[in-house]
Amino acid sequence: MTRTRAFASTRLPLLLCLALLPAVGFAQKAATSKSNRRGEHHHTLDAREQAFVAQATADDAMQITLAKLAMGRSDNPRMRALASRIVSDHAALNLQFAQFAAGKGSKGHAHGVPVRSIRAMQAHLQSLHGEAFDQAFAGMMVKEHRSIIAAYEAAAKTAADDRLKTIAARGIPVLQGHLAAARALMKEGGPAQQRRESQ
Known part of the structure; x- marks a missing residue:
């Protein structure tokens, strides 16, 4: 009798655990499903956010392409240094945008700087030499950085996705540094170039 009671007393907790396991598993699945639903909703970017990511990544490609050209063609050490900085930054x-887009399950971007525009800028720069090349490149950097900085500032203020907002906010001072350096190099070209930069 004592053995039977002892067996029953050790068996009861085990039976209770076995009985509760399906319920625990169901609760975990429900929690995971709920978390996934929240995550899926959080991963969806609205049209403005998608447009910004597309614009920013296209701008990166354009800036890198033109800056690499300047690294090889400019005779000005400061211009080459700026171009190198633009490429790396x-x-x-x-x-960052590629990792962000991968995390969102993005399959690509439909908008951005048209390839023909980049090729046109390349062709124009390739037709120039010396000071003319440097001033044209610096002018392009001023114009393009003005435009993309405005887009970064808007995203830093209005993006619903916190990570995207952070990427934009941290990118602004980097781009402003490029803009300031390009403007300084344009001033070396004299009043005519300054007038063109201000237009």
Whole structure:
């Protein structure tokens, strides 16, 4: 009798655990499903956010392409240094956007700087030499950075996705540094170039 009671007393907790396991598993699945639903909703970017990511990544590609050209063609050490900085900084920004897009399950971007526009800018720069090349490149950097900085500022203020907002906010001072350096190099070209930059 004592053995039977002892067996029953040790068996009861085990039976209770076995009985509760399906309920625990169901609760875990329900929690995971709920978490996934929240995650899926959180991963969806609205049209403005998608457009910004597309614009920013296309701008990275354009800036890198033109800056690499300047690294090889400019005779001005400061211009080459700026071009090198633009390549490395925009490559870093592009990596952040690529990782962000991968996390969102993005399959690509439908908008951005048209390839023909980049090719047109390349062709124009390739037709120039010396000071003319430097001023044209610096002018392009001023114009393009003004445009993309405005897009970054808007995203930093209005993006619903916190990570995207952070990427934009941290990118602004980097781009402003490029803009300031390009403007400084344009001033070396004299009043005519300054007038063109201000237009």
